[in-house]
Amino acid sequence: xxxxxxxxxxxxxxxxxxxxxxxxxxxxxxxxxxxxxxxxxxxxxxxxxxxxxxxxxxxxxxxxxxxxxxxxxxxxxx
Amino acid sequence: xxxxxxxxxxxxxxxxxxxxxxxxxxxxxxxxxxxxxxxxxxxxxxxxxxxxxxxxxxxxxxxxxxxxxxxxxxxxxxxxxxxxxxxxxxxxxxxxxxxxxxxxxxxxxxxxxxxxxxxxxxxxxxxxxxxxxxxxxxxxxxxxxxxxxxxxxxxxxxxxxxxxxxxxxxxxxxxxxxxxxxxxxxxxxxxxxxxxxxxxxxxxxxxxxxxxxxxxxxxxxxxxxxxxxxxxxxxxxxxxxxxxxxxxxxxxxxxxxxxxxxxxxxxxxxxxxxxxxxxxxxxxxxxxxxxxxxxxxxxxxxxxxxxxxxxxxxxxxxxxxxxxxxxxxxxxxxxxxxxxxxxxxxxxxxx
Numbered sequence: 001x002x003x004x005x006x007x008x009x010x011x012x013x014x015x016x017x018x019x020x021x022x023x024x025x026x027x028x029x030x031x032x033x034x035x036x037x038x039x040x041x042x043x044x045x046x047x048x049x050x051x052x053x054x055x056x057x058x059x060x061x062x063x064x065x066x067x068x069x070x071x072x073x074x075x076x077x078x
Numbered sequence: 079x080x081x082x083x084x085x086x087x088x089x090x091x092x093x094x095x096x097x098x099x100x101x102x103x104x105x106x107x108x109x110x111x112x113x114x115x116x117x118x119x120x121x122x123x124x125x126x127x128x129x130x131x132x133x134x135x136x137x138x139x140x141x142x143x144x145x146x147x148x149x150x151x152x153x154x155x156x157x158x159x160x161x162x163x164x165x166x167x168x169x170x171x172x173x174x175x176x177x178x179x180x181x182x183x184x185x186x187x188x189x190x191x192x193x194x195x196x197x198x199x200x201x202x203x204x205x206x207x208x209x210x211x212x213x214x215x216x217x218x219x220x221x222x223x224x225x226x227x228x229x230x231x232x233x234x235x236x237x238x239x240x241x242x243x244x245x246x247x248x249x250x251x252x253x254x255x256x257x258x259x260x261x262x263x264x265x266x267x268x269x270x271x272x273x274x275x276x277x278x279x280x281x282x283x284x285x286x287x288x289x290x291x292x293x294x295x296x297x298x299x300x301x302x303x304x305x306x307x308x309x310x311x312x313x314x315x316x317x318x319x320x321x322x323x324x325x326x327x328x329x330x331x332x333x334x335x336x337x338x339x340x341x342x343x344x345x346x347x348x349x350x351x352x353x354x355x356x357x358x359x360x361x362x363x364x365x366x367x368x369x370x371x372x373x374x375x376x377x378x379x380x381x382x383x384x385x386x387x388x389x390x391x392x393x394x395x396x397x398x399x400x401x402x403x404x405x406x407x408x409x410x411x412x413x414x415x416x417x418x419x420x421x422x423x424x425x426x427x428x429x
């Protein structure tokens with residue numbers, strides 16, 4: 001699984017990155033992480049509200065920090 | 079959603095409505111009891127004199143802190159729940175291809191209701207432009223969003239009444255519409271950082287629209303209230319402390335001389351003071367109220383408040399990522415001029 005956290009580095013983006021790491025560890029999935037902080041790169045995903053989460057090239061979440069439970073549901077369904 | 083559709087789903091929904099009702103009722107009870115509690119505690123239980131300067135300031139501080147905190151949390155909770163029906167992506171799709179004029183009107187209105195944090199100003203700017211929303215329309219949206227603040231509307235309504243809240247709403251919309259139209263006419267595209275237009279974005283990107291239950295929306299409201307509280311409690315208490323000091327100690331004559339209705343430069347001074355001040359609607363409102371009690375006219379105060387919330391240094395620095403200095407200066411100049419005009423207009427009308 002290829003996970004990207006999109007966001008210019010604000011507090012919410014850091015939180016999302018941390019939650020994503022936690023959930024992945026808990027689910028025992030093997031995943032690569034990448035932080036996308038450049039505005040042009042963020043916009044190229046069509047994302048306008050940060051933080052956003054991209055999994056395997058698809059935007060699965062944008063504009064809010066999910067609860068770990070919610071994120072678990074999302075990652076399990078992929 | 080993973081919740082199985084059964085009797086239990088219906089029960090959960092009913093429980094959520096009950097919980098929502100209980101939250102709103104207890105909020106109303108606290109708001110209603112606020113001045114009664116402090117009047118009793120400070121002037122009956124404690125030996126404070128109601129008419130003394132200390133007594134007046136202490137009461138202003140406690141009563142106002144609680145009142146503004148309650149309003150802040152309550153308004154944020156309700157507005158976040160309502161806003162969970164709107165997303166920025168939908169707003170963009172709605173504004174795409176709109177002409178100047180009508181487009182500016184729609185963008186300014188959308189700016190008021192779309193959930194949007196100023197930290198997303200840059201991605202939103204890029205996202206709107208690269209999907210074909212005209213630059214003037216985009217700027218109307220970006221100006222309206224911080225300028226017309228739902229918390230400010232709520233606070234103005236409870237402190238000064240319906241009329242002042244409406245005046246604020248409509249003058250804010252007018253500034254956002256006209257400033258966006260003027261900037262659009264000036265063909266300011268040439269003053270935008272080139273990477274914005276180089277970005278070929280798939281504007282059709284449509285994320286699976288999240289399906290929220292009432293419980294999800296309530297959780298979002300609670301999360302947002304808490305986040306706002308964490309972010310601004312400092313500004314709020316500084317504002318209330320300044321308000322309390324003005325309320326109890328500052329001589330009325332001082333403000334009458336420098337910012338009263340007889341000083342023709344009062345509005346200008348208020349806006350100049352307001353721009354570098356970094357606060358927010360909730361933090362600035364206790365100061366506005368204290369100054370109003372000292373006899374400052376409403377137009378001057380609205381201008382001051384708008385300058386504080388709409389033109390802030392951190393946001394200007396953020397927008398510098400996408401706007402060249404020339405456009406940034408024009409943007410601040412036009413919005414500032416609009417605010418000054420509103421100040422003089424309402425000083426003239428409301429007196």
